[in-house]
Structures are given as structure tokens and as C-alpha cells.
Amino acid sequence: MRHMRSGLWARWTAAAVAALTLAGCGLGGAEDSGPPGPAATGGQVTGKVSLQTWALKPKFTAYMEGVIAGFEKKYPGTQVEWLDQPGEGYSEKVLSQSAGGTLPDVVNLPPDFALPLVRQNLLLDIGASDPAASRDYVKGGLDAYRFPGRQGTFGYPWYLNTDVNYWNGELLTAYGLDPRKPPASLDQLVAAARTVKARSGGRTYLMSRKPNLMDLANAGVPIMSPDGRTFTFNTPEAAAVLDTYRAAFKEGLLPKDVLTETYAGNTKLFSSGTAAWTTAGANYITSLAVDNPTLAPKVVPSAPMGTPPLYVQGLSVPKTTRNPAAALALARWVTNAENQAAFAHETSIFPSTTASGTDPFFSRSDGSNAGDAKVLAFRSLSSARVLEPVQANDAIKTLVNQQIALAVSGRTGSKEALDTAAARANRLLED
Template identity: 75%
Template sequence: MRTSSHWKRLAVAAVAAVTLAGCGLGDPNAPEDAGGAGGAGGGEVTGRVSLQTWALKPKFTAYMEGVIDAFEKKHPGVEVEWLDQPGDGYSEKVLSQAAGGTLPDVVNLPPDFALPLVKQKMLLDVAGADPELEADYVEGGTAAYRFGGHDGTYGYPWYLNTDVNYWNSELLTRYGLDPKKPPATLDELIAAARTVKEKSGGEVYLMSRKPGLMDFANAGVKLMSDDGKSFTFNTPEAAALLDTYRGAFKEGLLPKDVLTETYAGNTKLFSSGTAAWTTAGGNYITSLATDNPSLAPKVVSSPAMGTPPLYVQGLSVSRATKNRATALALARWVANAENQAAFAHLTSIFPSTKASASDSFFSKSDGTNAGDAKVTAFTSLATAKVLEPVQANEAIKTVVNQQIALALNGQAGSKEALDTAVERADQLLKD
């Protein structure tokens, strides 16, 4: 679910696209010229419309064709052209389409891919066009498509995921911890990590990752200004969090290579039995059963500490579409409760509609540890939020992680490292 941003080198092309498509944009909330009713934004649902998805062929071809066929049957006279782009280079492809004036009417965009188009006024405010949007979708999903400095909501949340905690119950029990009552706060986690270190002789870790922007957010730190133009995480609270982690690192509660390029990642360490805790998506145990079938039955889950992180894929509507009513109706159709639920039955994602809360497939466990984890994740979606600003692309996160590493190993003070990270991240925003 998590994505990288590769937009900046194509930003000039995006600016050009405004000129190319400017005469067709108009007011994003202006009424449709076509008369009649039926579309989410008013107007007759008819005619040709294009829909672009991201790497769904061939695995989900039958599913998508079924959704599209049903939409065309519901609305005689509609013809949907389905485009599906490969996974690699998708962000560049979308921005190139926008620059060339060929952005599809409805396009699959995660929030970080949507933001550059919002800045160039290329996407429709779907909340302004569809008054029922906020009532029908979970708040975290719609909030993901609201951006600082830009009024409106620029996408229908299509499908979601979040993280939950996973614990190796065998290791917890061996080292004197109760897997039925795993740590629920950072202080409890550090205390438990100390117990594991002492009783394992340092052979097993409980904690196996350094903090990041999401940890700052969960500590109540405001990461970015309201207008989305500068970072603000160099606060005393963030410095105190780094101080806490530096103490844990100095005490040997985290692997030494957690700060180096050789770090394998906490999920990899968990799978190998080196670490007793990791975070991962709601269907992690199912995939673990393939990678490490002997470990999977020993895993128990618990809710994420603090606010659960939200990972979102959505459907945005081009502001330049010539068939707004049909485009809005199609986006809402693909992302409705029934179609999202059918999609979630086929793969490891969760629906974003409030109506899905009563679907027993997600809300009731089958009694297995994988079923319990799925319910934990689904229940968490009601309060989950996108914790990292979408402006924090890979280059910015690299700078932040480098400064965090310097703070943890004592090469820089926590506040000094955060000040440097904010300064350099702000510069990258301007580049």
C-alpha cells in the first residue's frame, strides 16, 4: 500500500499542462451543461468515459470487467474504456498524461500522487460535486484527499489498509512476558524489551526499528504547517521521543545495525526469529504462513500503539473531464460498499465505506490468529489516519532518517538533528 513519490522531475511538464488544458477546466464546482439527473454531481449519466487503474491486470481482470459491465448495464448508453498501467513508473505516467492533456476521466491515485495534480488544479473537488461523500466513507479515507492550502476533497477512498502489532508468543512466553497482554505503549515496550534482552542474553530483540515521522505524529507532534509548505516536527516533544529511543539504543535494546544500510527491516527480523515484535498489515499472518509456516501459528496480534496508520488508494476525477456526471457516477460505483467488499474478498485490502462496518467477513474472526488480526485491523480503520504528510517523499524521508540515526547514536543532539532535518526537508520542498 505504501508508495514513493517521483513527481518533482516532471513538475515543469505539469505546469505546462495547465496551459494546454486550461480552456477546458473551468470552475470545478460549476453545474453540468447536460440536463437531467442521475450522476453524483448532477447531469445525465451517459456517453463515453475512461477509467485508469494501477497494476490490476491480469490478476483482477475478471473482477474489474464485472464491475464495469454492471455499471454499463445500470446506465444504458454508457461506454467505459478501462486502462490499466503497470506498477513501475506509474507516477511518471500519470503526470505525463496530465501534461499532455490525456489524463483519464477517473484515475486511481494514492494521496501522494494526487497532490501534485491538485496543486495544478487538475483534479475535481469530488466533495463539492457529491454532497454524500463524507457521509458514506470513513473519515480517515476522505481526509487523506484533503490537502493543506487547498480547499476540497480530491478523491473517493477506494480501498484501505493499516498496521497492527504482531508478537511471537513463543518468545514472549520463554522470556517471561504474557502474550495475552503485550505492550500497549512505548514505555511498556521498552520495559518489555529490557526483559527480553536480560533473559535472552542479548540473542533476541523485542524492539527492532528506529522511530520515524509516524512515531512523532503519535507523540502529538504536528509534522507540517496548515498550508503544507513547511515542516514543523522540530519540537521539544519530538526531541524527547528521540532521547527515549537513544537511551534504548545505548542500552542495547535495539540491534546495532538498525541505523545502518545493512538493516534488514523489523518484519524480516521477526520472520527469522531474531525479533519478537513487528508491525505489518492486517493480513500479514497469511503471507507469513508461506514464508515461515512454523512461525505463523505462534503469532498473536494487538492494535497498533497510538493512532493506527492509514494507507489509502483512491479514485480521483479529472477536472478537465468532458463527462463529469458519468465520471463521478463511475468513481462512486467502483468504490461503493458492494464492489469494495467483493474486491477485498479477493485480496488483502479493506473497504473504505461506513456501510462495510456491518460486513461479518471483516468484523468477525473465524477463530484463527489470522482471522483475529484481520478483525483487529478492520476495527482500527474507524480511527486510522494518514500519519505522514504526503509531501514527505522518499528524498525527504531519507534526510529525516539520516538525522534520526545521528541522534540515536549520539553524533548529534536530538533537537539539533530535528532542526537540521526540518531545514533540509523544507529546502527539498522548494526544489
């Protein structure tokens, strides 16, 4: 999931980041978390300003046009040019624009796309340009745009999501487990998986995925050094996590093909009834109702085990903008509480403003399991944080996952696999 869309949300861990703290003061309107005025930017909000988004057309064209019309009405004399880039190749497009000096005034950048621009000193520090941002946006969303070794905050958080646990309540009950008191730790998960295997005759799995960097982070393992220059996940604690999975795999508690490149994935196994647990975004039950309407009512959601991951999209302002006052104002407007709440009504995202903390649309369930999942996800955002650093690009994650697979399979020792993965990942960082 390169960015947060299922229609808009897919599992986009490359842009996954940061913790947040939700403070509730009621949902405000556009005026409540309005854009910064001349005092914040030293200029008048007027003139032409361009906004680039990522794959919002055509599904969200009407929404974005309404947001833009509202901005132009609030600030007479402004004119917004909306540019929407296709989903495929977006990161390459942004790098090409930055190299050519043609970045729009406001650019939709997840943190991993923002990082190379920050390294080139191309993005405004919105913390310095707009000090009120620290009050109006959740801390973790802002932390997503703060990078080790760099002073500043280089984007406004736009929309957020996280993962929830989903359990097949019917299967757990059949195997003597209480779906309302599901496992809350890795050790409990292994114990429950052992019960499921024994009572199902090996027909059903509870555990159905191999570990990754996020699992190591959830165990308290520091994935990187504080300066963001070195991977440090090759610790005894990380090796212990892999040892636990290796023992579970040897015991037959995970599917035999879980370590292969052709593995279907735990969500697919869950949907088919072969696995009794999966993790997914807050709207998973709604989509499952389309794929497997018989299973969807039997699903019981629960809060994530350990620290929830946070996935975020944001808007950054390049230093090359010729209209910083209008650019900052526009980024603020698009990401204010009212506009984010309206966006959330159209797709499965959560807002990043502190004013959204007690909005009943997010904080109250309608009594359905899908409604419960949404509330669980929203509440868990208060403790969510970065579990996979943005420096861990696709190439690095691929080699790490390969070494983890070797360790879980028993073909190499856990510490040895982690040492190899860290050394190779650090070489890639130097390239």
C-alpha cells in the same frame, strides 16, 4: 510500498494518510451506495468514459471486468474504456498525462500522486459535485483527499489498510512476558525489551527498528504547519522520542546494524525468530504461514500502539473530463460497498464506505490468529489518521531518516538532528 499491494498490498507509506470513522449500517448492495445521478452532476449518465487503474492486470482482470460490466448494465448507453498502467513509473505517467492534457476521465490516484494535480487545479472537487459522498464514505478516507490550503475533496477513497502489532507468543512466554498483554506504549516497549534482552542472554530483540516521522506523529508532534507549507517536527517532544531510542540503542536493546542502509528490517528478523515483535498489514500471518509455517501459529496480534496509520487508494476525476456525469458515476460505482467488499474477498484490503462497517467478513473473526488480526485492523481504522503527510516525499524522508539515525547513534544531539532535518526538508519544499 508505493501502493497497497502484497499481490496488491505492500507497505506503501508514501500514500499513507488520514483518519476515518466507521459508521455501520450493514453492508449495502450496489444500489445502497450507488453512483450519483444527474442531480449530482447536472448531466445524464451515458456515453464513453475512461478509467485508469494502477497495476491491477492480470491478477484482478476478471474482477475489474465484472465491475465494468455491472456499470454498463446499470447505465445503458455507457461504454467504459479500462486502462491499466504498470506499477513502475506510475506517478511519472500521471504527470506526463496531466502535462499533455490526456488524463482519463477517472484516475486511480493515491493522495501523494493527487497532490501535484490539485496544486495545478486539475481535479474536480467531488465534495461540491457529489455532496452525498460525505455521508457514504468514511471521514478519514475523504480527509485523505483534502489538502492544507486547498478547499475541496479531490478523490473518492477506494480501499484502505492499516498496521497491526505482531508478537512471537512463544518467545514472550519463555521470557516471562504475557503475549496477551503486550506493551501499549513506547515506555512499556522499552521495559519489555530490557526483559527480553536479559532473559534471552542478548540472543533476541523485542525492539528492532529505528523511529521515523510516524513515530513522532504518534507522540503528538505536529509534523507540518496547518497550511502544509512548513515542517514543524523539530520540537522538544520529538527530541524526547529520539532520546528514548538513543538510550535503548546504547543499552543494546536494538540490533547494532539497525541504523545502517544494509539493515534487513524488523519483519525479516521477526520471521527468522531473532525479533519477537513487528508491525505489518492485516494479512501478515497468512503470508508468514508460507514463509515460516512453524512460526505462524505462535503469533499473537494486538492493536497498534497509539494512533494507527491509514493507507489509502482512491479515484479522482480530472476537470478535463468531457463526461463528468458518467465519470463521477463510474468512480462511485467502482468504490461502492458491494464492489469493495468483493475486492476485499480477493485481496487484503478494507473498504472505505460507511455501509461496510458491520459486514461480518471484516468485523468477525473465524477464531484463528489471522482472523483476529483482520478484525483488529478493521476496528483500528476507526481511529486511524495521517501519520506521515503526503508532502514528505522520498527525498525528504531519506534526509529525515539520516538525521534520526545520527541522533539515535549518539553522533549528534536529538534536537540538533531534528533542526537540521526540518531546515533541509523545508528547503526541498521550496524547490
